[in-house]
Amino acid sequence: KQEVTQIPAALSVPEGENLVLNCSFTDSAIYNLQWFRQDPGKGLTSLLLIQSSQREQTSGRLNASLDKSSGRSTLYIAASQPGDSATYLCAVSPMYSSASKIIFGSGTRLSIRP
Amino acid sequence: DVKVTQSSRYLVKRTGEKVFLECVQDMDHENMFWYRQDPGLGLRLIYFSYDVKMKEKGDIPEGYSVSREKKERFSLILESASTNQTSMYLCASSLPSVGDPSTDTQYFGPGTRLTVL
Numbered sequence: 001k002q003e004v005t006q007i008p009a010a011l012s013v014p015e016g017e018n019l020v021l022n023c024s025f026t027d028s029a030i031y032n033l034q035w036f037r038q039d040p041g042k043g044l045t046s047l048l049l050i051q052s053s054q055r056e057q058t059s060g061r062l063n064a065s066l067d068k069s070s071g072r073s074t075l076y077i078a079a080s081q082p083g084d085s086a087t088y089l090c091a092v093s094p095m096y097s098s099a100s101k102i103i104f105g106s107g108t109r110l111s112i113r114p
Numbered sequence: 115d116v117k118v119t120q121s122s123r124y125l126v127k128r129t130g131e132k133v134f135l136e137c138v139q140d141m142d143h144e145n146m147f148w149y150r151q152d153p154g155l156g157l158r159l160i161y162f163s164y165d166v167k168m169k170e171k172g173d174i175p176e177g178y179s180v181s182r183e184k185k186e187r188f189s190l191i192l193e194s195a196s197t198n199q200t201s202m203y204l205c206a207s208s209l210p211s212v213g214d215p216s217t218d219t220q221y222f223g224p225g226t227r228l229t230v231l
Contacts, residue, residue: 004156009154031215031216031218032215032216032217032218032219034219041123041202041225041227042224042225043118043204043222043223043224043225044204044206044222045222046219046220046221049217049219051216051217052216053216089156089157093215093216093218101147101159101162102220104156104157105156106154106155106156107156
């Protein structure tokens with residue numbers, strides 16, 4: 001059974017620092033891996049989607065990498081800002097599942113101190 | 115842009131009440147999903163539907179049922195609410211995988227925070 005783990009559960013860094021969030025998954029048979037952002041009390045917004053054949057994706061100050069063989073992904077945030085404070089969730093789309101199902105990690109709650 | 119709306123942002127109900135959570139999407143998506151989100155447990159799939167009147171159990175269906183009478187609307191029903199169903203409920207929708215599923219993603223509503231007293 002596919003499991004997705006995110007460590008740490010919470011992270012606090014000063015503004016301006018570069019940081020890395022980690023995600024690991026147990027089964028490499030995936031269609032893609034996504035990183036979502038969730039603001040307090042809100043729904044999820046997709047940030048980056050890495051297809052299984054890709055190694056990384058970039059959007060602005062965000063860069064996500066995927067190493068399927070080791071079951072790991074990282075989300076790199078450059079020059080962090082207070083507006084980056086949110087919970088970041090990693091999710092994989094397993095092969096051999098139906099209807100675009102996604103398996104989520106429990107998230108990393110990120111706080112950027114001004 | 116895809117828009118997924120949920121009928122209530124906050125809901126307070128009493129133990130034993132029947133509760134309806136409504137979700138509507140405006141992009142003609144075939145697939146719709148209901149999740150609950152609890153601290154430390156992430157999102158867990160309750161039910162999903164891949165077509166009108168079709169439904170499948172997710173990982174935690176006990177205590178819940180669903181209804182999909184129209185393509186754009188997916189309802190989650192708590193037949194007799196209990197305190198352990200206090201949670202954030204999130205609805206999502208997606209297109210079916212046609213061709214390459216590696217680009218599939220889900221679009222989420224804003225969530226309903228349900229408190230059962």
